[in-house]
Amino acid sequence: MSKYYELRLGNLTRKLPLIRLNPTLTIASFVLLGDAELTHYAAQKLSSMINEPFDYIVTMESKGIPLAQELSHCMGKKRYIVLRKKVKDYMRDPRVLAVSAITSSQEQVLVMDGEDAQMISGKKILLLDDVISSGGSMATAKKLVEDAGGHVMLEAAILAEGEASERKDILYLEKLPLFD
Numbered sequence: 001m002s003k004y005y006e007l008r009l010g011n012l013t014r015k016l017p018l019i020r021l022n023p024t025l026t027i028a029s030f031v032l033l034g035d036a037e038l039t040h041y042a043a044q045k046l047s048s049m050i051n052e053p054f055d056y057i058v059t060m061e062s063k064g065i066p067l068a069q070e071l072s073h074c075m076g077k078k079r080y081i082v083l084r085k086k087v088k089d090y091m092r093d094p095r096v097l098a099v100s101a102i103t104s105s106q107e108q109v110l111v112m113d114g115e116d117a118q119m120i121s122g123k124k125i126l127l128l129d130d131v132i133s134s135g136g137s138m139a140t141a142k143k144l145v146e147d148a149g150g151h152v153m154l155e156a157a158i159l160a161e162g163e164a165s166e167r168k169d170i171l172y173l174e175k176l177p178l179f180d
Contacts, residue, residue: 002018003017003018004016004017004018004028005018005028005176005177005179007028007030007159007174007176008174009038009041009042009045009158009173009174010041010045012037012038012041014030014035014038016028016029016030017029018179024180025178025179025180026178026179026180027133027161027178027179028176028177028179030130030131030158030159030176031063032063032064032066032067032130032158033062033063033066036066038158039066039067039070040070042067042070042158042173043067043070043071043073043074044074045173046071046074046156046158046171046173047071047074047075049171050075050126050154050156050171052124052126052153052154053124053153054124054125054126054153054154055120055123055124055125056077056079056080056081056119056120056123056124056125056126056150057071057072057077057080057081057125057126057127057128058080058081058082058083058120058125058126058127058128058141058145058150059080059081059082059083059127059128059129060082060083060085060110060129060137060141061082061083061084061085062085063129063130063131064082064128064129064130065082067128067129067130067158068080068082068128071128079119081112081116081119081120083110083111083112083141083144084110084111084113085108085109085110085111086109086111087111088111088113090113091111091113091114091115092113092114092115093113093114093117094111094112094113094114095111095112095114095117095144095147095148096109096110096111097109097110097140097143097144098140099136099137099140100134100136110137110140110141110144112144112145112148116148117144117147117148117149118148120145120148120149120150121148121149121150122149122150122151123150123151124150124151124153125145125150125151125152125153126152126153126154126155126156127141127142127145127152127154127155127156128155128156128157129141129156129157130157130158130159131157131158131159131160131161131176132155132157132159132160132161132164132167132170132172133160133161133162133164133178134162134163134164135164135167138155138170142155154171155169155170155171156170156171156172157170157171157172157173158172158173158174159172159173159174159175159176160172160174160175160176161175161176161177161178162176162177162178
């Protein structure tokens, strides 16, 4: 087996290292952080595909942050919300939910600041991440948004990995296979 998977997005090509997570699962490791060119391209492409109106983008720490920043700019949104991976001292009335994701062997949580929860109450939300795979992170994010009174209008990502690429309820730019 090759040590890399070649990802093509438009005219951009990236060599993603293959990482064995366990004896039966290998993934192509997609790290958006630091790749300004790909982030900009993906945000422009996603913005042209999003037809539903929304008020705020909500993303998860950390790889979704640059995409949310760029997509907010492309779509004329002044603010976006980041769900953090732990409670921060500056947060007021944080809301915490456990999450499971295939790329993390340790228990994780997603945290919404109480002020962000108030801001999105009654608002239309675009959930955004770099990759949707098992859907665990997105499901937890969606529950946090809905518990705060927000209405998730659309879930979007750059890549849909494995079975997520068969879903009809998400928007994504390209499929990313899983490997045995």
